[in-house]
Amino acid sequence: MPPLNVMFEALDRCQISLAQFITMLLTCQEYEDHRSVVNLLEHLNEVLDAFLQHPASRDCFTQWSFGVVENMYLQELCCLASEDGSSHFRASSTSTEQLENFSLTAMxxxxxxxxxxxxxxxxxxxxxRRMADSAGQTDGLGDKSIDNEQAADHEYWDKVDEIDLEGLINGLTGEWNVHPETLTSRHAKHxxxxxxxRKMIITSILMNGWNQKSNVLQSLLGLFLQSAHTPYKVIxxxxxxxxxxxAxxxxxAVQSLSKELHNSL
Structure with a gap:
């Protein structure tokens, strides 16, 4: 390891701390192409890993990293839930065109x-695969437990009327970036x-929590529940x-659709 005392003495003579030196290197445009900056960025993973491994900075660095990631996820969800997107559904002005143009795949x-x-x-x-591996490790039953779960899953789909879900399944898998060889069976497609x-429902719930007007999936599910005569308490x-x-x-929404139908007659 090269002697660091010379570098420390140089920083002391310049009356600048190491933290200030690194900050200036990364923020001043005149140094953005300097070989020291390029080298620092090329080895960024090693530097960050050193912060993570250092006992004095591990907790602080981890907490800071979580904060950055949380803000990143919140910003993405906030943008999805904004009025600029297509997630807003106004029940008072519901139209058949809205329902006909809705696409789970596009959403x-x-x-x-x-x-x-x-x-x-x-x-x-x-x-x-990760969930299956985790289940096999925690229940102590190994592959036998996973096989039983898969068999039960296959039995469930065998009981489902293929006509009812075929359009939905093909819509979600046929136009998606999924390798065909991974969808060779009906069970794999399902x-x-x-x-x-599941990903859409989880995301929609969080979007609705961020902005209550972001409710397109909730509205369509509500209309489905109403058409299936689901009790109001459940809804x-x-x-x-x-x-x-x-409810x-x-x-x-139903009144708006009825009014539209009445006006079209």
Missing amino acids: AQEMEVGAPRWWGLLGTLLDD HSAIKLM NTLARLGISVS DTISM
Whole structure:
């Protein structure tokens, strides 16, 4: 290791601390192409890892990193929930055109484009292989437990009427960036579509919590629940959880659709 005392003495003579020196290197435009700055940026991972490993800075650096990541996710979700996006659904002016033009695939793609880091995090958290590996490690049953879960999952999909979900499944998997070889079976397609829907629902709940006007998925789910004669208490409970809109909001949407139909006659 080269002697550092010479460098420390030079900094003392210039009456500048090491922190000030590094900050000036990275913030002054006149030094942006300097070989020291280029070298520092090329070895940034090593520098950050050294901060993470140092016992005196580990906790502070970790907390700072979490803060940066949290703000990044919040900014992405805030942009998705803003009026500039297509996530706002006005129940009082609901039209058949809104319902006909709605696309789960387009909504999922908009979420991925608008919040790529958040979408990637959800993909990691919902990764089937990692969850299966984790389950096998924690329950002590190994591959047998995973095989039983997969068998139960396959049995469930065998009982589902293929006609009811085929359009939705193909819409979510056929136009998505998924390798065809990973979707060779009907079960794989269903699993991929369910994973996408989970990501959309989680994201929509958080968007609605950030901006209550961001409620397009909740509104459509509410209309579906109403058409299925779901009790109002259930709908309002789901509304409080951010999964649906309230029964009163659904009634407003239905009235708007009825008015549109009446005017068209």
